[in-house]
Amino acid sequence: MPTYEYLCTGCGHEFEKFQSMTSGSLRKCPECKKHKLKRLVGAGGGIIFKGPGFYATDYAKKEPEKKVEKPKFKKGPAKKPIEK
């Protein structure tokens, strides 16, 4: 039986639950009784909600490059760039 990891977005309660794959996902949080549970990882399900890794790293790589290309305007007394 797969173990499912749940996170309550309402109160932040996190726990694991043994479930059969046919029983469906839980909705109700045992702590705050709200229907705010989110299933994080299905050990046997194959669906991971944390996001695909390649996309995350690709996005992270692009971030610093943009920062480098961004020109810094120095406050210099000599020249003032003409822009409109």
Ligand SMILES: [Zn+2]
């Ligand atoms: Zn909760």
